Amino acid sequence: GAGVSQSPSNKVTEKGKDVELRCDPISGHTALYWYRQSLGQGLEFLIYFQGNSAPDKSGLPSDRFSAERTGGSVSTLTIQRTQQEDSAVYLCASSLALSSGGQNEQFFGPGTRLTVL
Amino acid sequence: KNQVEQSPQSLIILEGKNCTLQCNYTVSPFSNLRWYKQDTGRGPVSLTIMTFSENTKSNGRYTATLDADTKQSSLHITASQLSDSASYICVVRANNAGNMLTFGGGTRLMVKP
Numbered sequence: 001g002a003g004v005s006q007s008p009s010n011k012v013t014e015k016g017k018d019v020e021l022r023c024d025p026i027s028g029h030t031a032l033y034w035y036r037q038s039l040g041q042g043l044e045f046l047i048y049f050q051g052n053s054a055p056d057k058s059g060l061p062s063d064r065f066s067a068e069r070t071g072g073s074v075s076t077l078t079i080q081r082t083q084q085e086d087s088a089v090y091l092c093a094s095s096l097a098l099s100s101g102g103q104n105e106q107f108f109g110p111g112t113r114l115t116v117l
Numbered sequence: 118k119n120q121v122e123q124s125p126q127s128l129i130i131l132e133g134k135n136c137t138l139q140c141n142y143t144v145s146p147f148s149n150l151r152w153y154k155q156d157t158g159r160g161p162v163s164l165t166i167m168t169f170s171e172n173t174k175s176n177g178r179y180t181a182t183l184d185a186d187t188k189q190s191s192l193h194i195t196a197s198q199l200s201d202s203a204s205y206i207c208v209v210r211a212n213n214a215g216n217m218l219t220f221g222g223g224t225r226l227m228v229k230p
Contacts, residue, residue: 004160035220042206042222043161091160105151106218108160 004109006092012115013082021112022079027093033077033095033106034067038088046090049075050097082116089113119144121209121221124217134197140190140225152181152192153206156219161206164192180182197228 005024005056013019025032034046049069060066064082069075079086093106121142127181130136142150149168165174166171167179167190174181180193193203207221 043220045218045220093160105163105166108162110158111159 004092004094004107006090006112008112009110010113010115012117014117017080017083018078018080019082019114020064021079021090021092023075023077023092023094023109023115025073025075025092026107027073028096029094029107030097031095031104031106032069034075034077034091034092035059035091035093036061036088037091037111043091046077079114084116087114087116119209119211119219121207121219123205123207123221123224125224126222127225127227129229130197132197132199132228132230135193135195135227136197138192138194138205138207139147140192140221142188142190142207142209142219142221144188144209144211144219146169146212147185147188148210148212150181150183150189150190150210151208151218152179153208155204155206157203164205169226175209198230202226202228 007022030051033048036042037043047054047057047067051072052069064080067077089111091108091111093108095104095106124139149166151166152164154164155161164179165176167183169185178195183190204223204225206223208218210218
């Protein structure tokens with residue numbers, strides 16, 4: 001596709017329910033990132049994938065959060081037993097593989113706005 | 118701890134006026150700094166990237182500066198337009214951080230007619 005796409009664009013759920021957010025990166029981008037943006041706050045790094053592996057999961061806020069990526073393409077972020085504080089916009093980005101200069105731009109999707117009632 | 122701080126948090130200017138947004142960082146060792154524009158309801162889009170050796174870089178009406186000694190960057194917007202209304206995010210990458218980034222909290226700019 002032309003850019004990073006995410007679905008759904010909006011998700012309203014009840015506290016305690018599980019949700020799954022999807023990210024389709026730009027074709028050919030091997031690196032994929034998940035961020036969280038709470039209202040009025042900066043972006044918070046959650047996790048990134050190089051291919052299908054996630055070298056750094058330190059940003060995941062709790063064990064209720066998990067992410068996977070299969071086939072080096074689509075990624076899903078799953079939040080189990082959602083809490084009201086999980087309400088935020090979840091942004092996905094992708095980039096080409098890491099280079100020695102590290103200047104590969106991350107291209108962002110439009111985000112999924114999650115509201116936990 | 119790597120940190121990026123931006124000021125002001127919000128700014129209102131009249132169409133046609135200029136403005137300057139500030140970014141201070143403590144990310145080390147420094148690799149590069151990007152300014153992103155994030156329209157409401159959209160993902161951030163890169164405006165400029167600056168490496169250690171670059172002092173000034175322009176992209177149309179946007180001009181970014183970098184002082185690696187004082188660890189400060191600025192984004193100057195000339196002859197503002199209504200479409201410049203957005204959040205502007207300063208993002209710094211450290212050399213030892215893989216491709217992970219430290220994000221500033223952003224400056225929310227509103228351009229009024």
